[in-house]
Structure formats: structure tokens, C-alpha cells
Amino acid sequence: MPNVPEKRNLSVIIVGAGTGGLCLAHGLKRAGIAVNVFERDRTRKDGLQGFRVGIDPDGCRALDANLPPALYETFLATCAISPQWFNMLSEHYGELLSLKPSPPRDPRHGERSVSRMTLRQVLLTGLEDVTHFDKVFSRYEQRADGKVEAFFEDGSSAVADVLVAADGSNSRIRRQYLPQAGMDDTLIRSIGGKVPATPETLALLTPKIHRGVTLILAPRGFGGILHVMEFPWDEAGAPKHGIGATDADLIAQWPGLRFDNSRDYISWGIWAAADKFPEDLRTMNGEALLALSRRLTATWHPDWRKLLAASDPNSVFPVVIRTSVPIEPWAPSNVTLLGDAIHTMTPGRGVGANTALRDAALLTRHLQAVQEGRSGLVAAIGAYEAEMRRYSAEAVERSRRQMDGRTAIHRPVIGRVLLACQRTAMRLVNVTPPLKRKMLRSLEALRGGERKAEGPA
Ligand SMILES: Cc1cc2nc3c(=O)[nH]c(=O)nc-3n(C[C@H](O)[C@H](O)[C@H](O)COP(=O)(O)OP(=O)(O)OC[C@H]3O[C@@H](n4cnc5c(N)ncnc54)[C@H](O)[C@@H]3O)c2cc1C
Numbered sequence: 001m002p003n004v005p006e007k008r009n010l011s012v013i014i015v016g017a018g019t020g021g022l023c024l025a026h027g028l029k030r031a032g033i034a035v036n037v038f039e040r041d042r043t044r045k046d047g048l049q050g051f052r053v054g055i056d057p058d059g060c061r062a063l064d065a066n067l068p069p070a071l072y073e074t075f076l077a078t079c080a081i082s083p084q085w086f087n088m089l090s091e092h093y094g095e096l097l098s099l100k101p102s103p104p105r106d107p108r109h110g111e112r113s114v115s116r117m118t119l120r121q122v123l124l125t126g127l128e129d130v131t132h133f134d135k136v137f138s139r140y141e142q143r144a145d146g147k148v149e150a151f152f153e154d155g156s157s158a159v160a161d162v163l164v165a166a167d168g169s170n171s172r173i174r175r176q177y178l179p180q181a182g183m184d185d186t187l188i189r190s191i192g193g194k195v196p197a198t199p200e201t202l203a204l205l206t207p208k209i210h211r212g213v214t215l216i217l218a219p220r221g222f223g224g225i226l227h228v229m230e231f232p233w234d235e236a237g238a239p240k241h242g243i244g245a246t247d248a249d250l251i252a253q254w255p256g257l258r259f260d261n262s263r264d265y266i267s268w269g270i271w272a273a274a275d276k277f278p279e280d281l282r283t284m285n286g287e288a289l290l291a292l293s294r295r296l297t298a299t300w301h302p303d304w305r306k307l308l309a310a311s312d313p314n315s316v317f318p319v320v321i322r323t324s325v326p327i328e329p330w331a332p333s334n335v336t337l338l339g340d341a342i343h344t345m346t347p348g349r350g351v352g353a354n355t356a357l358r359d360a361a362l363l364t365r366h367l368q369a370v371q372e373g374r375s376g377l378v379a380a381i382g383a384y385e386a387e388m389r390r391y392s393a394e395a396v397e398r399s400r401r402q403m404d405g406r407t408a409i410h411r412p413v414i415g416r417v418l419l420a421c422q423r424t425a426m427r428l429v430n431v432t433p434p435l436k437r438k439m440l441r442s443l444e445a446l447r448g449g450e451r452k453a454e455g456p457a
Contacts, residue, residue: 002276007373011160011329013038013150015137015173019053020124020356021166021338026302027066027364031373036158037127038135038150044124045259051116051192052080052227052267053282054213058448059354060109065453068126072108075122075252077247080113080229085212088426091224093301096217096426098208099440105449113229137172140335146293148334155258161377162367163335166356169322171341178337182325186346187405189281190271191293194315195307197228197264204303205266215428218300219419221410222272226307230264233257268307270297271321282320286313321346323400326393328372332382338363343392348402355395358454359388365455374456387454398446 010033014021017039020321028035056064064072065245104110124131136153138165142408143149148163165173174181195201202210209226232243232251237260249389268295277292284292290313297304298317324344335417339356366384369375401407408414409422429435444450 002027005370005373005376008161008371008377010034010162010367010371010377012036012162012164012367013148013158013160014166016166016168016171016339016341017041017120017124017131017133018166018168018339018356019119019123019353020360021164022120022127022131023062023066023357023360024164024166024270024338024363025127026068026071026123027360028367029127029130029379030066030068031364031368031371032272033240033367034271035130036159036160037131038152038158039131039133039139042134042287043177044121044131044133045261051194052229053114053116053119053353054083054350055079055112055119055357056113056351056354056447057104057106057109057111058451059357061358061448061451062354064108065361066364067123070250071122071125073111074125074250074256075114075119076108077232077250078113078114078118078122078256080115080231081211082111082113083211083213083227085093085208085214087208087212087214088252089216091216091218091222091297091300091304093206093303095430096423097430097436098212099443101440101444111447113227115229115231115260117263118231118256118260118262121260122254124259125254126257127383137167139176142163142334146334148436162381164363165335165337165341166339167341169340169344171337172343174337177335178327178330178342181327181342182275183322183344185447186321186323186327186400186403187274187311188271188321188346188403189274189277190269190319190321190347191281191289191316192267192269192319193290193293193308193311195266195268195311197230197266201307201310202228202265204306215306216300217419217422218297219416220272220276221405221415222270222276222296224297224300224304225269227267229262229264229267231262231441235263268304268311271403272296273410275405276373281318286316289313289316289318319347321403324396326396329386329389332378332385334362334377334381336381336385336389342388343396345392345396345399346403349398351395353401354448355392358391358448361453362387362455365453369456384455
């Protein structure tokens with residue numbers, strides 16, 4: 001007789017209540033799998049400010065698959081206005097290329113702009129009973145009875161059939177499970193900040209910048225980015241007039257709004273090779289980081305400079321851009337990983353969170369197959385990991401190509417020549433509609449515009 005797996009009552013521990021871990025927890029809960037999430041933050045409001053995360057069709061599809069239907073509607077209702085333009089400008093705001101994304105094939109799975117804080121509050125909604133805060137994971141043991149035990153710094157522990165590392169780029173589980181999995185410094189440094197969106201600050205933006213995602217290609221390998229985040233609620237947190245009655249109702253009833261600090265803002269970022277920044281960037285305070293950002297972009301368009309001058313120094317933060325180094329496939333077991341814990345990528349393509357969400361949906365489908373007796377546990381985890389390694393390796397590699405301090409664009413002479421070539425090529429595409437359409441199609445394909453859900457049915 002072939003060895004047919006039996007139905008199981010699976011139990012799963014997830015370490016990390018971030019984007020990927022919480023999306024997985026929703027999927028497992030919906031599939032009737034016992035799940036517990038352990039998070040080091042002390043409360044659901046800790047550690048997060050309202051910075052933008054771009055959720056693409058892959059990310060939307062994963063959220064739609066895993067979240068209870070009403071919560072996915074709340075996610076859609078709490079997004080900021082979606083970008084209508086993708087702009088590339090010179091540092092003097094000269095247009096190099098401006099693309100207008102076509103309407104998504106499926107309007108429920110398009111490009112969305114969400115605040116990190118809002119997304120976390122949406123994802124925590126409905127998981128209050130299974131999320132344990134103030135639990136710092138320290139190590140795990142794979143036991144002789146086939147279970148896995150996770151230990152926490154407060155001396156407590158938890159036991160389950162499966163342990164999932166969703167504990168981000170410094171994952172302690174990865175360090176114990178796959179010590180060979182290293183991280184590389186890309187030698188790119190970045191600074192980000194926010195400006196409240198007011199009539200005065202919005203007047204510093206062209207209509208396309210106001211309604212788009214804007215990248216700035218500047219000399220010496222410097223890059224910049226601008227996003228405008230306008231939410232469906234006002235300064236006091238009440239649903240704004242003018243949004244649809246159904247959305248206004250959803251937002252008003254959503255308990256997560258009480259914990260959300262997101263208000264309309266313009267977010268900006270700059271980056272360049274590490275040699276353009278001081279060594280102590282990571283320990284500089286907001287005032288010093290803002291002063292540095294203003295110095296580094298002192299020759300940019302006057303409206304950019306005015307935006308930075310209006311920024312709140314408390315909102316300014318440094319980022320050291322690191323990336324995972326690909327490793328050989330490993331033998332599957334009852335410990336597995338998702339998101340940044342296994343594939344940290346540069347923000348160059350804006351797909352780190354989307355890939356974490358894709359992992360969460362894929363792992364849910366595989367674990368559901370185990371629960372229903374259609375697959376064995378280790379085989380299911382092996383199948384998930386093989387697929388996850390395939391698409392995440394590509395995303396890590398493509399993201400690195402966008403942000404790598406070792407590439408020629410950061411060198412003094414050749415960098416200037418390359419920038420001139422890039423700008424000329426973009427201007428050419430900008431005035432050639434068939435090239436523009438082709439570029440848009442390839443961008444949309446990369447962000448999952450036409451992909452179907454992966455994994456077993
Ligand atoms: C500047 C910037 C902009 C970005 N913009 C985008 C974007 O537009 N789109 C996009 O798709 N991606 C973006 N990303 C990437 C994205 O933020 C990450 O890829 C995503 O958050 C990864 O999700 P995760 O669930 O794997 O990890 P995280 O969201 O990092 O969650 C990990 C969780 O684990 C917890 N944790 C860690 N250690 C422990 C421990 N020992 N015990 C218990 N809990 C622990 C943490 O507190 C955290 O809550 C951006 C990244 C940066 C730096």
C-alpha cells in the first residue's frame with residue numbers, strides 16, 4: 001500500500017508579527033490550523049511609523065487569499081490614493097520618463113499605497129487572541145517526538161508541529177537553522193523622512209508628482225524618491241467626506257483605526273554609495289540626518305529643497321541597505337522561513353513585503369494540504385521552499401541590481417557617462433509610445449500583474 005498521509009490537526013508557531021507572519025497567521029486560522037504568533041514588540045503600536053509600502057498585484061492577491069473577506073475590504077478601504085503615474089526626473093525636475101499604469105486587470109488586485117502602521121493594524125485585526133506581544137524568541141529545539149519547541153527570553157516556551165521564522169532580516173531562527181545563510185552590505189546608504197501634506201507643501205509638487213511615485217536620477221549615483229500619501233480619514237481620524245459610504249462605514253467600524261497614527265504626508269528618500277555618507281550614519285539623530293540630506297541635495301530643484309526644509313526631524317531615519325546572499329537548497333524539516341528572514345532584498349524594486357506576502361499565501365496552501373491529508377508535512381514544506389527559493393532568488397537579484405554601491409554608476413568618470421546614457425535612453429522611450437507601452441508591460445509583469453496564485457489547490 002502506498003503511504004497515504006492522514007488528516008492532521010496541525011499546530012504552528014510563527015515568530016514575528018510583521019507583514020509576512022501576520023498574513024500567514026490569517027491564512028492558517030481560516031484553514032482551521034491552530035496558530036500562535038510571538039512578537040518581540042511590547043504592544044501592537046510599538047516601533048512603527050506611517051511610512052509607505054507599495055503593495056503590488058502579488059501582494060494584493062496573497063492578502064485576498066489569506067484574510068477574512070471583510071478584512072480584505074478593510075485593507076482596500078484603508079489604502080492611500082493609488083499612484084496614477086510612475087515618474088523619472090532629473091534632480092532639476094526635468095522629465096526623463098513618465099508612465100501611466102493601465103487599469104489593473106482585476107481592480108481588487110492592483111497597485112496600492114499603504115502606510116506600514118495601517119497595514120500592521122489591519123493585519124492584527126482578528127488575530128488578537130493568537131498574537132503574543134513582548135515575547136523575544138531566543139532559540140528552538142527539534143524534539144524526538146517530531147515537534148518543535150521555541151524558547152523565549154522571558155524563560156517561557158511553546159511547542160507545535162511547525163515553527164515558521166517570520167522574524168525579519170536579523171532572524172535568530174535563520175542563524176540557528178541555516179547558519180550558512182549570510183547577508184551582504186550593498187554599500188548603499190539611504191535616508192528617509194516625511195512632511196505633513198498641507199496646502200503649502202502640496203503646492204511644491206507638480207500634478208504628476210502629487211498623483212504618482214517619483215524617482216529622481218541625480219549625478220554621482222544619488223537617487224531620490226517622492227510619494228504622496230492621502231488617506232480616507234482626516235486629522236482627527238474620522239472618515240473623510242467624499243469617500244464612498246461603504247468604505248466610510250468599514251473604516252468607522254474598524255477597531256484598528258484607534259491604533260493607527262497615519263495622517264496625510266509626503267514621504268521622501270535619498271540614497272547613494274556609502275562613501276558619500278559619514279561612517280556614523282546609523283547613530284545620527286533626526287536633526288543631523290535632515291541637515292545632511294539637505295546638504296547632499298543642495299543643488300536639486302528649489303521645491304525639493306523647500307520640502308526637506310519643511311520636514312519633521314523626528315520623522316527622519318537612516319537605512320543601511322543589505323541583501324541576502326543566495327545559498328544552496330537545504331533539506332526540509334518542521335522548521336521553515338518566510339519573508340526577510342530568508343530573502344532580505346534592497347528596496348530597489350519595492351517587492352520585499354510583496355514577496356513576504358506571496359510566501360505567506362503559498363505556505364498556507366501547502367500546510368492546508370497537510371491538514372486535509374493531501375500531503376505529508378516535510379514534503380509540503382519542501383515543496384513550499386523549492387518554489388519560494390525560485391521566485392525570491394530572482395527578486396533578490398533584481399532588487400540588488402537597482403541598488404549596489406559597487407556598480408559603475410557610483411564611480412566618478414564612468415558614472416557621469418552612464419547617467420547621461422540612461423537619461424538619453426529614458427527621454428527616447430518617453431517620446432516613443434510603442435517603447436513606452438513595452439516598458440510598462442514589463443514593469444507590470446514583474447509586479448505580478450498577470451500571475452496566478454501558486455501552490456496546491
Ligand atoms: C526603506 C524601505 C522601503 C521599503 N518599501 C517597500 C515597498 O514599497 N514594498 C515592498 O514590498 N517592500 C518594501 N520594503 C521591504 C519590506 O519592508 C520588507 O521586505 C517586509 O517588511 C518584510 O516583512 P517580514 O514579515 O518578512 O518582516 P518584518 O515586517 O520585518 O517583520 C519581522 C517581525 O519580527 C519581529 N521580530 C524580530 N526578531 C524577533 C525575535 N527575536 N522575537 C520575536 N519577534 C521578533 C519584528 O519585531 C517584526 O515585527 C521596504 C524596505 C525598506 C527598508
